[in-house]
Each structure stands twice: as C-alpha cells, then as structure tokens.
Amino acid sequence: MEEQDKLARFEQDIMPHMNAAYNLARWLSSNDSDAQDVVQESYLRAFKFFGGFRGGDSRAWLLRIVRNAFYDWLKHNRREETGQPFEEELEHAVDTSARPDALLLEKADHELLHKTIGELPLEFREILVLRELEGFSYKEISAIACVPLGTVMSRLARAREQLRTQLIRRLQKEGV
Amino acid sequence: MSCDNIRTHFHAYLDGELDVLRSLEFEEHLKGCSSCSGAHQEYRSLRTAMATPSLYFRAPRGLERKLRSAVRKAAHDETSRPAWRWTWIWNRPAWLAPFAAAALVMVVSLHLLNQHWTEDRRAQEMVSAHVRSLMVYHLTDVASSDQHTVKPWFNGKLNFSPTVIDPSTEGFPLIGGRLDYVADSPVAAIVYQRRKHYINLFVSPANQTATTKVDLHSLHGYNLFHWLQGGMEYWAVSDVNKNDLQQFVELVREAPAGIAR
Numbered sequence: 001m002e003e004q005d006k007l008a009r010f011e012q013d014i015m016p017h018m019n020a021a022y023n024l025a026r027w028l029s030s031n032d033s034d035a036q037d038v039v040q041e042s043y044l045r046a047f048k049f050f051g052g053f054r055g056g057d058s059r060a061w062l063l064r065i066v067r068n069a070f071y072d073w074l075k076h077n078r079r080e081e082t083g084q085p086f087e088e089e090l091e092h093a094v095d096t097s098a099r100p101d102a103l104l105l106e107k108a109d110h111e112l113l114h115k116t117i118g119e120l121p122l123e124f125r126e127i128l129v130l131r132e133l134e135g136f137s138y139k140e141i142s143a144i145a146c147v148p149l150g151t152v153m154s155r156l157a158r159a160r161e162q163l164r165t166q167l168i169r170r171l172q173k174e175g176v
Numbered sequence: 177m178s179c180d181n182i183r184t185h186f187h188a189y190l191d192g193e194l195d196v197l198r199s200l201e202f203e204e205h206l207k208g209c210s211s212c213s214g215a216h217q218e219y220r221s222l223r224t225a226m227a228t229p230s231l232y233f234r235a236p237r238g239l240e241r242k243l244r245s246a247v248r249k250a251a252h253d254e255t256s257r258p259a260w261r262w263t264w265i266w267n268r269p270a271w272l273a274p275f276a277a278a279a280l281v282m283v284v285s286l287h288l289l290n291q292h293w294t295e296d297r298r299a300q301e302m303v304s305a306h307v308r309s310l311m312v313y314h315l316t317d318v319a320s321s322d323q324h325t326v327k328p329w330f331n332g333k334l335n336f337s338p339t340v341i342d343p344s345t346e347g348f349p350l351i352g353g354r355l356d357y358v359a360d361s362p363v364a365a366i367v368y369q370r371r372k373h374y375i376n377l378f379v380s381p382a383n384q385t386a387t388t389k390v391d392l393h394s395l396h397g398y399n400l401f402h403w404l405q406g407g408m409e410y411w412a413v414s415d416v417n418k419n420d421l422q423q424f425v426e427l428v429r430e431a432p433a434g435i436a437r
Binding site: 003004006007010011015018019021022023026027032035036039040043044047048105106108110113114117128131132133137138153156157160163164167 | 186187188191193218219221222223224225226227228230231232233234235236239240242243244246247248250251254255
C-alpha cells in the first residue's frame with residue numbers, strides 16, 4: 001500500500017536523524033522536555049509533508065522543520081530567554097586580534113563552553129550548532145535557517161566573535 | 177590582501193568555503209602578519225574546543241519509541257478515512273439491477289460492519305485528542321483542582337454541563353478542564369492525574385439516554401473506557417494501567433446525579 005510505503009520510507013530516511021533533531025532542539029530550547037516536545041511536533045510535521053520531500057539531504061530538510069517548529073513553540077510559549085544582548089561587545093570586538101589568546105582558549109573546558117554557548121543569543125546558538133556540531137556548509141545553513149548566504153557568513157563571524165570574547169572574559173576571571 | 181580584507185575571510189577560510197586562489201592569498205598573508213595569524217590561531221583553537229563530542233546532545237532513551245508510535249499513529253489516521261461512494265448504483269441502467277441487489281446486500285452488511293468501525297474510529301479520535309492535549313502544550317484551558325471552578329468554566333462554551341468530580345482523596349487529583357473538538361463537535365475534556373499520568377475524560381451529549389455498560393478499548397498503548405450515562409457519552413483515555421483507569425471510571429459513574437447533569 002502507498003501509505004505503508006510512505007511510512008517505511010519515512011522511517012528509513014528521517015528516523016536516523018533523531019539525534020540531530022534533538023541536538024538542535026535541545027540547544028535552542030535549553031531544556032530536555034521542551035526539546036522532546038519540539039522534536040515530536042517536528043516529526044509529525046515532517047511525516048505530513050514527507051510526500052512533498054523530493055530527495056536531497058534529508059537531515060537538512062528535517063532540521064529546517066525542527067527550526068520552524070521551535071520558533072512556533074517559542075511564539076506560543078512567549079518565553080523570551082534568548083540569551084544575552086550582544087551589542088555591547090560589538091564595538092571593540094573587531095580589533096582584538098592582536099591578543100595572543102589562543103592558548104587561553106584551549107583551556108576552555110567542556111562545562112565552560114557549554115555554559116557560554118548556552119547563553120548566546122538564539123540566532124548565534126543556532127548557527128554555531130548547524131556549523132560546528134552538524135558541519136553544514138554555508139549554503140545548507142542558508143537553506144535551513146532561511147537567510148541569505150551573506151547573512152550566514154556575517155552571523156557566524158559575530159557568533160564566534162562573541163563566543164570568543166565571552167570565553168576569554170570568563171577564563172580571565174577564573175584566573176586560568 | 178590587506179589585513180582588513182583578511183578579516184572578512186577568516187571564517188570562510190576556516191570553514192573551507194574559500195576558493196583555492198583566495199585560500200593561497202590568505203595563507204600567504206598569514207605568514208607575514210603576526211596579528212592576523214594570532215587571530216587566526218585563536219579561532220582555530222575555538223573550533224577545536226567545539227569539536228568535542230560532549231557538546232552534542234544525544235536523544236534521550238525512549239524518544240525514538242515515542243516518535244515511532246506518534247508517526248505510526250499519524251500514518252494510521254491518514255489511511256483510516258474510507259472514501260466509498262455508493263451513489264453510482266442509482267445511475268446505472270436497469271439490466272444492472274441484479275448486481276445492484278447484490279450490492280445492496282453488501283451495503284447492508286457493510287453498514288453493520290461500519291457500526292463497529294464507527295466505534296473504533298471514535299476511539300481513535302479520542303486517543304488523538306488525548307495525545308494532542310499532552311503534545312501541543314495545551315492540556316487545560318482552565319487549570320484548577322477545584323471542581324466548582326472547572327465546572328462553571330464550561331458555562332456558555334458548551335450547550336451541556338459536564339460532570340466534574342474531585343476524586344483527589346482516591347489518588348486522582350483534578351487538574352483542570354479544556355474545550356476540545358472531536359470529529360468537529362465540541363466536547364468537554366476534564367483532566368485528572370494519576371501519579372505521573374494524565375487522564376482525559378471526554379464528555380459530550382449522546383443521542384440516547386440509556387446507560388450502557390463500560391467498553392474497554394486499547395489503542396497504541398492507551399487504554400480507553402467508553403460508556404453512556406444520563407444522556408452523555410463518556411470516554412476516559414490514558415496511558416495509566418487498566419486497573420487504575422477502571423477505578424477512576426467507577427468513581428465517575430458513581431458520581432451523584434446532581435453533579436453529573
């Protein structure tokens with residue numbers, strides 16, 4: 001039967017990306033139970049639209065749905081904990097390259113990294129997850145996050161810059 | 177390449193998104209510029225730090241099972257909408273009469289079968305409504321453990337007044353009420369809890385006043401009890417075990433008539 005076929009193909013193509021879906025939802029929503037809700041909603045949507053999926057990268061296709069489901073969820077829940085404002089850092093963010101902080105940055109442990117990324121604004125968290133944890137290309141990110149290529153580049157640059165600045169600040173405070 | 181020019185290319189270079197010619201220029205510049213190569217080194221360290229697998233959240237155990245059953249249910253819902261049309265029989269010439277007669281026999285038997293289906297389909301819809309209530313962050317419209325808050329909340333929203341009891345002393349605290357739609361008709365959903373499990377009690381007007389015995393259905397891991405009482409149709413849906421749900425159903429059925437109507 002056609003429906004059985006659709007289900008079988010869905011389970012074969014989309015199910016394996018559950019970890020990627022959860023990882024993105026978990027970074028965006030900041031907690032496990034909301035992330036699970038978002039993933040479940042995403043899978044139901046994905047199944048509904050699966051008939052229109054014309055091949056290609058199914059992981060990117062799914063993550064785009066996860067992202068949309070998350071923002072719908074956010075709108076519904078009106079919980080605005082989207083991380084720290086980042087304007088303050090941008091002023092002097094550009095000319096800090098002279099500082100030899102590479103060694104310092106290497107000392108950032110998992111916990112600190114986790115906390116610092118978790119406190120970045122949503123759009124930065126999102127792009128870092130897609131690039132650093134999922135390894136998507138700029139072009140794929142542009143499709144998943146529905147933003148132009150140029151925005152992907154500039155947003156990624158700002159995300160990393162802010163992550164770097166925050167990490168250094170915290171590491172220096174800890175006196176590492 | 178000037179330093180300014182280089183800055184805009186840091187990330188593209190780091191991510192392997194720069195074309196070969198520019199990559200070479202970039203590397204050439206880094207060799208002769210300590211400021212840029214220092215910055216470049218920092219971002220590389222940052223990337224290395226982020227490459228640790230411990231930053232990747234893996235799906236918790238049990239999520240896969242949950243997703244599979246939700247999707248299978250959705251698939252099942254898509255297929256369980258029969259679209260038969262019998263009107264064509266009436267538009268055929270007379271010589272088709274014997275066939276029509278045979279078809280009529282089939283229609284009658286299908287109708288009998290269909291009564292059975294209707295109940296199954298309704299059970300299906302109740303499970304969907306239950307799952308939906310737990311899924312789309314919309315368990316209750318009125319959240320209260322006070323039956324005298326929940327019951328009046330339905331006034332003016334429904335043309336009937338649902339039973340709301342408070343069996344908290346029996347271990348089924350009242351959580352609240354919600355207006356739901358099942359098969360395009362409004363139903364009252366009263367939500368109770370049993371330990372970590374939620375119970376949706378769907379109440380809607382029945383088209384007969386007889387009181388029936390309780391039917392038990394099991395669908396996709398959910399238990400459903402269905403009965404008619406005092407002109408109302410009741411569906412209790414939950415993933416709680418059968419015995420607990422039965423105990424709950426008995427409490428609802430024994431509720432004094434004054435509260436029930």
